[in-house]
Amino acid sequence: MPDSYLSFANSRFGAFLTSKLGLPRPYPLQRFRSHKPVLEGEVLIGAGPQHALLHPLVSAVSSMNVNTLAHDSVPQWVALANSAGMMSGRWSVGDAPGTRVAALVFDATGLSRVEEAESLFRFLHQSLRSVRLSGRVLLLSRPPEVCDSAEHATVQRALEGLMRSVAKEARRGIAVQLVQLAEGAESTLEGALRFLLSPRSAYVSGQVIRLGMPQAQAFPDLDWQRPLAGRTLLVTGASRGIGESIAEVLARDGAQLVCLDVPQAEPALTKVAARLGARAVSLDIAEPQAPSAIADLALEMGGWDGVIHNAGITRDRTIARMRPERWQQVVAVNLQAPIRINEALLNAQALKSGATVVCLSSISGIAGNAGQGNYAFSKAGLIGLVQGQAQAFAQRSMTINAVAPGFIETTMTAAIPFAIREAGRRMNSMSQGGQPVDVAEAVAWLASPAAAGVNGQVLRVCGQNLLGA
Ligand SMILES: NC(=O)c1ccc[n+]([C@@H]2O[C@H](COP(=O)([O-])OP(=O)(O)OC[C@H]3O[C@@H](n4cnc5c(N)ncnc54)[C@H](O)[C@@H]3O)[C@@H](O)[C@H]2O)c1
CATH class of the missing domain: 3.40.50.720 (NAD(P)-binding Rossmann-like Domain)
Incomplete structure (x- = not known):
């Protein structure tokens, strides 16, 4: 959804008015x-x-x-x-x-x-x-x-x-x-x-x-225009939104991709995969057999250089009103699936030395959010996962990190009621929401050898959002 206040505040009249009234002035980001x-x-x-x-x-x-x-x-x-x-x-x-x-x-x-x-x-x-x-x-x-x-x-x-x-x-x-x-x-x-x-x-x-000390080989010959060249990565939830943008940026940086999404998203997923020369996989990651199917595919392809755990869902309700299925669905997709997929890939030795795993957390997982107890539990859990597994990953010359997006302009945030959406957009030092590509760029950096010294960390992509700061 376009941010019309950003355009207004950067018009001549808008700049004058916002400065007179002391209103936030978002600048178009380069x-x-x-x-x-x-x-x-x-x-x-x-x-x-x-x-x-x-x-x-x-x-x-x-x-x-x-x-x-x-x-x-x-x-x-x-x-x-x-x-x-x-x-x-x-x-x-x-x-x-x-x-x-x-x-x-x-x-x-x-x-x-x-x-x-x-x-x-x-x-x-x-x-x-x-x-x-x-x-x-x-x-x-x-x-x-x-x-x-x-x-x-x-x-x-x-x-x-x-x-x-x-x-x-x-x-x-x-x-x-x-x-x-x-x-x-x-x-x-x-x-x-x-x-x-x-x-x-x-x-x-x-x-x-x-x-810290680089987990993988130093990168004297890294092609900085295509830092992911020669690497194969899995992106879950790649058919739309932030996942689609992540797939685009990883492909731009030279990666060969496996794009995964639920069977219902197959038409959109096929289009994304075809555009990026990627392999499309229709699979629900919360299905019990999904982790072993993913590990089998990785082995069949000769091993992967990383995974982006992007697939995620929300089923918002306050804890008192939340039905157990809503709790279970969110926890299964957002937290249990990444844990099990990592386990299956590591046990099958289907991740290569130098592999990079990136989990999509959220500032809800850092600050908490009323009506999102299940979601915040799952996203905070991912922070626990990357912190808890960092040492084990380092021992295998791999890294695992999380990206915590703040308010990002997606269909999910476009559905938020106007007043709450406006507050969410402005409550950060950039006075605007981020774009999916901003999250994708951070993921691409963490997935590349250029971030070899970063392990077990959470990188917020939130314009310095006030929540949980
Ligand atoms: N949009 C934001 O502002 C925001 C903020 C913080 C964190 N995030 C996180 O970023 C990630 C992407 O968010 P988005 O806004 O693009 O969401 P989205 O709903 O547009 O996309 C999520 C994708 O995951 C897929 N997916 C859901 N369940 C799945 C399953 N069981 N198996 C396989 N695929 C499944 C969906 O089909 C969809 O394509 C999510 O993990 C989300 O929690 C988003």
């Missing part, structure tokens, strides 16, 4: 287009004392062909970038702000004393207003629990509150994230930057993204 650079414009680099990531950062941005500028906090960046063959200069001299930039990246790994965080404050204070529409702000940090002093851990944890506040203040479609990079996991930085700096992450904001 989305990914193939063969465009990772980001258009320059990245302003800053760093605190004892920064640890300038070298991995310079090699990542030079591989991405991104131009950078050095903030006063890190004048040595210019020489470092030049030695890597990149053009770079100082962003500003003295107090006057420099030119507009596409993104800010600050290496905060070395901030180990509270007073040192002032360098980050100054960086953001001087440069935040210079970030262009749909720009990015990334803070690079360390996981607090592995810091060598209590004060280092304190400051690294404090960055989370700052990042979430800046994400709420930035507006203008700007997305802000905190990347927590474990020592030794530097090879995973480029894959994360390629997602977080690009329009692929248009509706991801206010998130903490943890990069």
Whole structure:
């Protein structure tokens, strides 16, 4: 359903009126287009004392062909970038702000004393207003629990509150994230930057993204235009909505697909599969024999490189009014089926080394939602599943993660009554709903070797929705 308020707020009269009345102003978000650079414009680099990531950062941005500028906090960046063959200069001299930039990246790994965080404050204070529409702000940090002093851990944890506040203040479609990079996991930085700096992450904001040791082989030869080339993936619920969009984006990124949906959806599923050169499978995943049928198919095809557990249903009622069948149906499709399918695939050794499993959770599973006890149980359960299975997956050089969408413009949300729909759309830092493609881009990243350091995590695609924040 088109968001007519977004169009109105971006008309001349609408922009005037929304600013006079103090109404939210949603900006049209920039989305990914193939063969465009990772980001258009320059990245302003800053760093605190004892920064640890300038070298991995310079090699990542030079591989991405991104131009950078050095903030006063890190004048040595210019020489470092030049030695890597990149053009770079100082962003500003003295107090006057420099030119507009596409993104800010600050290496905060070395901030180990509270007073040192002032360098980050100054960086953001001087440069935040210079970030262009749909720009990015990334803070690079360390996981607090592995810091060598209590004060280092304190400051690294404090960055989370700052990042979430800046994400709420930035507006203008700007997305802000905190990347927590474990020592030794530097090879995973480029894959994360390629997602977080690009329009692929248009509706991801206010998130903490943890990069640990890569579970699969590093990716020196990865084709960044087609990071899923040579991989075969199953997408459940692929005939429409978010599942269809996931299938499209995975195919665009080079994956060979198996698209599955219920037998009633066969006509739509066949069309999607034909368009994407995929294999269509009509099967109800809640049927008792479905997991073994899926594992048999995977073996017959020589093993798969991953599964996207997207199929899901809602049967809303308050707990007091909910009939037992409604509870059972939702739990069977949304939670039991992914558990059993994973079990069957792992037991049959039908997933290859480097495989990636992604589950579609929901912010309902994080925040809870009146009338959705069954759904929230199932979606929170998926978070438990990825957290509980992460170690076992890592031992097999595989990853398992979840994506938790917020308000996404689909037929499901178009059916919500007007007033509640409008509230849902605006209750986030982007002041708009996300598109199915936003969820699909996050899934595609987690399904690719570019996210090799991400395991057992939940990535919210919610525009920093206030629910459960
Ligand atoms: N739309 C949103 O705003 C939103 C928000 C958060 C999470 N999600 C989650 O994203 C996923 C996709 O949502 P959507 O809005 O595209 O829903 P949708 O209803 O449009 O699509 C779900 C698909 O799953 C299929 N499916 C349902 N039961 C199945 C079964 N037993 N076996 C095989 N396939 C089955 C359906 O036929 C359908 O094609 C769901 O898991 C949903 O819970 C959606």
